[in-house]
Amino acid sequence: MNVDTYIISKDTVEEQKILYDEINRVFGESLPIISDPNLEVIDKMGMKNGDVAYRGYGMLDSEGNVIFQTKNDHWGEEIDQTLNDIEEQYENFTEK
Structure with a gap:
């Protein structure tokens, strides 16, 4: 998919740095x-x-309108399902 991907967090910059570094360590x-x-x-x-x-x-x-959102505490543990959902939502949006 040709999309920009971000993590959005209320955390402080210091807390975000810890998260960024840990994700980088685990996933490269x-x-x-x-x-x-x-x-x-x-x-x-x-x-x-x-x-x-x-x-x-x-x-x-690209205009800042919400295409979809999903509340799911376990999205990371269910990463295959999460990625399938995101891809399906993206394909539905780009077909319009």
């Missing part, structure tokens, strides 16, 4: 992390849960 590469301390993007995505974010994934189009 990581993703850019966007800081969203006020949960603005997270809220727009429908992923705000009080003063924290739900775990999950989603997609925005």
